[in-house]
Amino acid sequence: RKEVEQDPGPFNVPEGATVAFNCTYSNSASQSFFWYRQDCRKEPKLLMSVYSSGNEDGRFTAQLNRASQYISLLIRDSKLSDSATYLCVVTSSGGYNKLIFGAGTRLAVHP
Amino acid sequence: EPEVTQTPSHQVTQMGQEVILRCVPISNHLYFYWYRQILGQKVEFLVSFYNNEISEKSEIFDDQFSVERPDGSNFTLKIRSTKLEDSAMYFCASSPSQGWETQYFGPGTRLLVL
Numbered sequence: 001r002k003e004v005e006q007d008p009g010p011f012n013v014p015e016g017a018t019v020a021f022n023c024t025y026s027n028s029a030s031q032s033f034f035w036y037r038q039d040c041r042k043e044p045k046l047l048m049s050v051y052s053s054g055n056e057d058g059r060f061t062a063q064l065n066r067a068s069q070y071i072s073l074l075i076r077d078s079k080l081s082d083s084a085t086y087l088c089v090v091t092s093s094g095g096y097n098k099l100i101f102g103a104g105t106r107l108a109v110h111p
Numbered sequence: 112e113p114e115v116t117q118t119p120s121h122q123v124t125q126m127g128q129e130v131i132l133r134c135v136p137i138s139n140h141l142y143f144y145w146y147r148q149i150l151g152q153k154v155e156f157l158v159s160f161y162n163n164e165i166s167e168k169s170e171i172f173d174d175q176f177s178v179e180r181p182d183g184s185n186f187t188l189k190i191r192s193t194k195l196e197d198s199a200m201y202f203c204a205s206s207p208s209q210g211w212e213t214q215y216f217g218p219g220t221r222l223l224v225l
Contacts, residue, residue, distance in 0.1 A: 034213070038154075041200070041221075042218070042219075043202055043216040043217060043218050043219050044154060044202070044216050045216070046213050046214075046215070049213065087153075087154070097142065097159070097206060097214065098144075098156045098159060098167055099144075099146070099154075099156060099204075099214060100156065101153045101154040101155070102153065103152070103153040104153065
């Protein structure tokens with residue numbers, strides 16, 4: 001089983017749509033969870049951290065279910081600029097914060 | 112806003128040659144990392160570095176790889192004898208004093224081994 005699994009997509013959605021991405025992770029000892037965004041041939045950029053209580057940042061909402069080892073990201077009112085690959089990222093169980101990346105889910109928002 | 116910088120942005124080298132990739136982490140950060148991403152694949156952890164020593168390394172980080180913090184600002188990744196399969200984007204990252212905090216990535220060095 002892969003350490004972090006994501007649906008590769010692509011998700012093709014019109015502007016204004018709501019889109020949801022899911023992710024599962026295999027290591028129950030993982031401590032921290034993130035969504036990063038990566039544009040083509042660019043570095044990953046932190047979108048948001050994910051907490052058990054759920055958290056929201058503008059149009060973005062992230063949820064974590066530790067029991068199911070499941071992470072989600074909801075994007076409301078999609079913009080053209082949201083087109084990117086969304087990376088689900090967890091930390092290892094060790095103390096030095098090694099990031100374990102999923103392969104990413106590609107989102108294409110069209111007019 | 113402080114950012115991680117990396118040089119060069121692109122490097123082309125012949126198989127068997129040594130390359131050094133350079134990074135300047137964010138100034139008050141204490142944890143440093145190298146990751147790589149082969150074209151079309153996921154980002155993979157290579158090595159973490161804290162207090163002037165390697166704290167963790169992956170299976171990819173074999174004897175051909177080394178890291179160094181030669182002064183107070185630079186953090187380097189050396190590949191002694193490059194292979195074709197070393198062609199990838201190499202990202203440096205840094206994080207603040209606490210090990211669980213967010214890592215900030217540099218723009219990457221695209222390495223092509225011919």
